[in-house]
Amino acid sequence: MPPVIRASEIGSYLYCRRAWWYRKQGMESENQSELATGTELHRQHGRKVLAAGLLRTLGVILLLTALTLLIVYLALRII
Helix, strand or coil: CCCCCCHHHHHHHHHCHHHHHHHHCCCCCCCHHHHHHHHHHHHHHHHHHHHHHHHHHHHHHHHHHHHHHHHHHHHHHHC
């Protein structure tokens, strides 16, 4: 049975064939601290993107609530 090839492995190969080959040989990268720093930066960025999306959703909800209240207020004033 042929080995399973994952999408991340294909991405790694396309990005840098030599790094992919080294990993297949079981060799560890020498820049582990830089890799850990990059991983943490990506994690922080992901949290910021999530927070921005939640704030945008909250803003839309508040805007719709304000418009609904304005319509109700104007409707009651006309009646």
